[in-house]
Amino acid sequence: SLTTASNNSSNSSNSNTMIQPYDDNNNAGGGYNSTGSIDDPPDDDKSMNNNARDGPLGGVDPNLQTRRHRLVIFGLIVVALIAGAAIAVPMLLDDCDCPSVSTRALTFPPSTAPETKAPITPQTAAPNVPPTNAPTAAPVTSMPTATPSSQPSFAPTTDDIRQIIELVAIPVSGEAAVTDRSGAPYRAAEYLVTDTFSRSGALGVAQLRERYALIVFYYSMNGDNWSACSRDDILCPSGNAWLDNTVNHCTWNSVTCDANTGFVTGIAFTTTNGNNIEGPIPPEIGEFEFLTTLGITNDKVTGPLPLELNELTNLRELILTNNEIGGPISNDFLIGSRSSSLQRIYMSGNQLSGPIPASMGQFTTLIELILSNNQLDGVIPEQLNQMTNLGTLNLSNNNLRGALTSGVYILNLELLDLSNNPDLRDTLNGPALTNMAFLNTIRLANTNVGGNLPSQLFQRPIKELDLENADFSGPISSEFANLALSAQIINLSNNAFTGAFPDVFDDMLLLNELQVHGTDLTGEMSAAVCSRRGEGKEQVRVLSADCNELTCTCCTQCF
Numbered sequence: 001s002l003t004t005a006s007n008n009s010s011n012s013s014n015s016n017t018m019i020q021p022y023d024d025n026n027n028a029g030g031g032y033n034s035t036g037s038i039d040d041p042p043d044d045d046k047s048m049n050n051n052a053r054d055g056p057l058g059g060v061d062p063n064l065q066t067r068r069h070r071l072v073i074f075g076l077i078v079v080a081l082i083a084g085a086a087i088a089v090p091m092l093l094d095d096c097d098c099p100s101v102s103t104r105a106l107t108f109p110p111s112t113a114p115e116t117k118a119p120i121t122p123q124t125a126a127p128n129v130p131p132t133n134a135p136t137a138a139p140v141t142s143m144p145t146a147t148p149s150s151q152p153s154f155a156p157t158t159d160d161i162r163q164i165i166e167l168v169a170i171p172v173s174g175e176a177a178v179t180d181r182s183g184a185p186y187r188a189a190e191y192l193v194t195d196t197f198s199r200s201g202a203l204g205v206a207q208l209r210e211r212y213a214l215i216v217f218y219y220s221m222n223g224d225n226w227s228a229c230s231r232d233d234i235l236c237p238s239g240n241a242w243l244d245n246t247v248n249h250c251t252w253n254s255v256t257c258d259a260n261t262g263f264v265t266g267i268a269f270t271t272t273n274g275n276n277i278e279g280p281i282p283p284e285i286g287e288f289e290f291l292t293t294l295g296i297t298n299d300k301v302t303g304p305l306p307l308e309l310n311e312l313t314n315l316r317e318l319i320l321t322n323n324e325i326g327g328p329i330s331n332d333f334l335i336g337s338r339s340s341s342l343q344r345i346y347m348s349g350n351q352l353s354g355p356i357p358a359s360m361g362q363f364t365t366l367i368e369l370i371l372s373n374n375q376l377d378g379v380i381p382e383q384l385n386q387m388t389n390l391g392t393l394n395l396s397n398n399n400l401r402g403a404l405t406s407g408v409y410i411l412n413l414e415l416l417d418l419s420n421n422p423d424l425r426d427t428l429n430g431p432a433l434t435n436m437a438f439l440n441t442i443r444l445a446n447t448n449v450g451g452n453l454p455s456q457l458f459q460r461p462i463k464e465l466d467l468e469n470a471d472f473s474g475p476i477s478s479e480f481a482n483l484a485l486s487a488q489i490i491n492l493s494n495n496a497f498t499g500a501f502p503d504v505f506d507d508m509l510l511l512n513e514l515q516v517h518g519t520d521l522t523g524e525m526s527a528a529v530c531s532r533r534g535e536g537k538e539q540v541r542v543l544s545a546d547c548n549e550l551t552c553t554c555c556t557q558c559f
Contacts, residue, residue: 184219229253274298286311295319328354361386430454480504494518530554
């Protein structure tokens with residue numbers, strides 16, 4: 001054994017005994033010959049010596065040698081497997097259709113010259129096997145055109161869109177709105193990814209979100225079919241076409257921005273013929289924190305209005321005349337700007353319904369409130385008299401009813417128009433008129449407001465008094481003469497005024513319309529009035545009477 005061989009070797013060494021050559025007597029052979037060299041042993045002895053080398057004293061144990069052979073073979077197998085894997089794995093990955101992790105990220109700003117930027121490609125490890133298909137044609141480079149192009153300058157990836165959605169779309173529109181790929185929010189995000197100006201680095205995140213909100217506005221409101229300044233419209237009469245991806249959105253038609261901050265301050269489509277704008281105002285309108293004017297007139301804006309309008313704390317003018325906005329006015333309508341900035345509300349010619357909320361009295365900075373030509377009903381709330389800065393109140397052509405409450409007697413009011421509300425029934429409150437020093441226009445036509453005209457009425461600088469087809473009666477007061485320096489339009493027709501036609505109109509040198517037909521007045525039209533109706537004297541453009549009980553040879557109309 002190995003132990004025995006080791007012990008024997010150790011003992012032999014320790015005894016310092018030299019092993020003597022075998023001699024003939026010991027049958028060892030191979031001793032020294034006469035020349036001092038070693039004689040070869042006989043064949044049998046050679047066999048013995050070979051066996052001795054493989055034995056305990058002459059070499060390696062057979063069991064150890066077997067284990068060494070096995071270790072060498074196992075090592076060779078492991079090396080072969082590693083080498084095979086190094087070759088096979090890249091080849092398998094190269095042929096796999098599995099998605100790779102893209103290293104491209106859409107950042108702002110990515111470049112100072114995005115219009116000439118080469119397409120961005122993902123950075124991936126080079127495959128071990130070179131590509132076999134060479135390009136068949138040279139890359140095509142787009143030449144600049146004379147007109148703005150909305151075509152993307154690079155091919156967006158899913159990662160690009162995801163970044164815009166997370167950075168811009170979701171904070172503005174909410175996650176639920178963006179999930180609809182056919183909706184305006186997703187389309188706006190998709191467009192923004194390829195938008196050249198957005199990628200130029202000129203916009204901060206806040207301005208980028210405003211640009212996104214404008215694009216949502218465009219897609220939500222029939223933008224591609226606008227009469228003027230829709231995308232790629234080279235004939236836009238002023239400013240740049242919407243969605244022009246080469247310029248700041250502040251230069252788009254009907255958009256204004258603060259020159260210092262770049263934030264949007266105005267969106268105003270207020271042309272006479274409209275712009276074929278159609279659909280509801282999107283909730284993204286609330287993104288424009290510094291918006292002072294929102295105007296869309298003579299179009300097809302539908303309602304109800306979005307609650308996000310309440311977030312416009314700097315709004316001064318809401319101009320939505322002649323659209324199709326319906327539904328009631330909510331109690332929290334424009335609550336964010338009631339006491340700080342709002343000055344004008346123009347919403348005539350829509351389909352608003354229900355009562356006027358008492359909360360509108362909180363518009364303490366409001367100067368003009370025009371809600372005519374709607375379907376509003378109920379009584380006029382008394383709280384409106386809290387709007388002490390209000391100069392114009394126009395509630396005409398609605399379905400308002402009941403008495404004239406204190407809500408119409410507003411301290412600084414200049415124009416009061418309640419005409420064409422046939423269920424309004426009351427008399428004019430003389431004492432309430434006393435403090436209305438600036439009142440100059442009163443329109444009560446086609447109402448059931450009536451009685452005698454109070455004397456306080458004639459202490460105001462009245463320019464226009466329209467009482468046609470109301471319920472007034474009695475003689476024409478001599479106090480009409482107090483209006484000589486202010487009166488321009490007086491319509492008393494279709495009331496129960498009685499008595500002889502007075503001369504109170506003779507000195508009204510600014511008068512250009514006087515109508516007294518449909519009354520019980522008698523006598524003859526004043527010669528002084530007729531003198532301003534002669535040839536070449538067209539100061540009194542409209543002059544009407546019955547021409548029977550009240551003779552009139554100079555009237556423009558006789559009934």
